Amino acid sequence: xxxxxxxxxxxxxxxxxxxxxxxxxxxxxxxxxxxxxxxxxxxxxxxxxxxxxxxxxxxxxxxxxxxxxxxxxxxxxxxxxxxxxxxxxxxxxxxxxxxxxxxxxxxxxxxxxxxxxxxxxxxxxxxxxxxxxxxxxxxxxxxxxxxxxxxxxxxxxxxxxxxxxxxxxxxxxxxxxxxxxxxxxxxxxxxxxxxxxxxxxxxxxxxxxxxxxxxxxxxxxxxxx
Amino acid sequence: xxxxxxxxxxxxxxxxxxxxxxxxxxxxxxxxxxxxxxxxxxxxxxxxxxxxxxxxxxxxxxxxxxxxxxxxxxxxxxxxxxxxxxxxxxxxxxxxxxxxxxxxxxxxxxxxxxxxxxxxxxxxxxxxxxxxxxxxxxxxxxxxxxxxxxxxxxxxxxxxxxxxxxxx
Numbered sequence: 001x002x003x004x005x006x007x008x009x010x011x012x013x014x015x016x017x018x019x020x021x022x023x024x025x026x027x028x029x030x031x032x033x034x035x036x037x038x039x040x041x042x043x044x045x046x047x048x049x050x051x052x053x054x055x056x057x058x059x060x061x062x063x064x065x066x067x068x069x070x071x072x073x074x075x076x077x078x079x080x081x082x083x084x085x086x087x088x089x090x091x092x093x094x095x096x097x098x099x100x101x102x103x104x105x106x107x108x109x110x111x112x113x114x115x116x117x118x119x120x121x122x123x124x125x126x127x128x129x130x131x132x133x134x135x136x137x138x139x140x141x142x143x144x145x146x147x148x149x150x151x152x153x154x155x156x157x158x159x160x161x162x163x164x165x166x167x168x169x170x171x172x173x174x175x176x177x178x179x180x181x182x183x184x185x186x187x188x189x190x191x192x193x194x195x196x197x198x199x200x201x202x203x204x205x206x207x208x209x210x211x212x213x214x215x216x217x218x219x220x221x222x223x224x225x
Numbered sequence: 226x227x228x229x230x231x232x233x234x235x236x237x238x239x240x241x242x243x244x245x246x247x248x249x250x251x252x253x254x255x256x257x258x259x260x261x262x263x264x265x266x267x268x269x270x271x272x273x274x275x276x277x278x279x280x281x282x283x284x285x286x287x288x289x290x291x292x293x294x295x296x297x298x299x300x301x302x303x304x305x306x307x308x309x310x311x312x313x314x315x316x317x318x319x320x321x322x323x324x325x326x327x328x329x330x331x332x333x334x335x336x337x338x339x340x341x342x343x344x345x346x347x348x349x350x351x352x353x354x355x356x357x358x359x360x361x362x363x364x365x366x367x368x369x370x371x372x373x374x375x376x377x378x379x380x381x382x383x384x385x386x387x388x389x390x391x392x393x
Binding site: 189203 | 269
């Protein structure tokens with residue numbers, strides 16, 4: 001029997017249609033619920049351990065769900081967050097909130113988050129965040145966080161962080177869990193995941209970090225509104 | 226007077242169904258492209274006609290392939306280009322050429338996605354909206370779309386060739 005090329009292609013098209021339909025069904029995405037006001041969440045989720053920098057009344061709030069042991073988070077902090085702090089947080093245009101989202105694959109992420117929460121209680125969140133990311137390579141292999149980070153602070157002050165962490169371990173763990181729960185509620189599935197709140201609306205940025213120039217152009221657009 | 230039916234190689238009905246399937250294929254592909262454009266312009270429950278390009282630029286930039294200026298241009302243009310391709314495919318305008326462009330575009334997408342997978346980049350696909358993680362499933366889906374686009378393109382060329390043969 002002679003087969004017709006056009007007919008063969010038609011069969012091929014039909015097969016491709018079926019494959020596409022199946023693949024689309026398999027990868028159908030679930031819509032993330034629109035989060036409520038980030039500032040309200042910041043107060044509700046962290047009544048004591050506020051890991052934030054800047055003016056809470058700034059026109060833009062930037063929330064970063066991060067993991068101190070995650071290399072992408074370090075890349076985002078070094079390449080973008082530091083410039084955001086200098087250009088937008090210090091001038092009072094952006095309020096920067098850190099949310100703990102330690103990933104299971106990083107064995108020392110929780111330990112680092114606990115130290116950061118303790119330091120936050122003494123108003124040293126920005127300093128400890130810088131120290132943790134700047135020295136990530138040094139502590140992430142063995143988990144010797146205290147040993148590596150201690151040199152960045154006066155001995156007496158670092159001792160206070162450690163003592164506070166030991167005495168308030170359950171509250172600190174609860175604070176980390178609240179942040180994690182908030183992330184799960186918002187379908188955070190990678191770090192860093194960034195949310196921007198401005199003009200009463202909260203938008204999720206594509207996960208995995210953002211280039212500073214692109215974020216800057218978005219901030220400038222929001223500030224012009 | 227007795228009449229004798231002239232035997233033909235293909236009956237009119239069997240000759241029509243490849244064309245019908247081609248229409249189905251291009252309409253399906255067109256709808257998928259329309260949806261891809263829609264998902265880039267409408268997300269978080271509202272239209273983002275004024276700021277869609279910021280979010281899409283961030284998604285494109287995560288592939289680490291283009292300079293920021295090219296990323297920004299691509300982010301502004303691509304959703305509208307996809308919208309135009311989808312509309313033209315559905316309308317059946319210049320199917321051979323639009324099919325070829327669509328196939329080429331999908332080939333570029335799949336190349337970029339494969340490269341990102343090889344490099345181990347933990348990024349979002351950016352294909353249908355901004356919050357879909359790039360993974361094996363997204364690669365298989367886009368490869369299926371390329372398969373469909375190629376089938377539509379080759380089918381359109383073959384049908385045109387057959388029509389030219391019949392008319393000559």
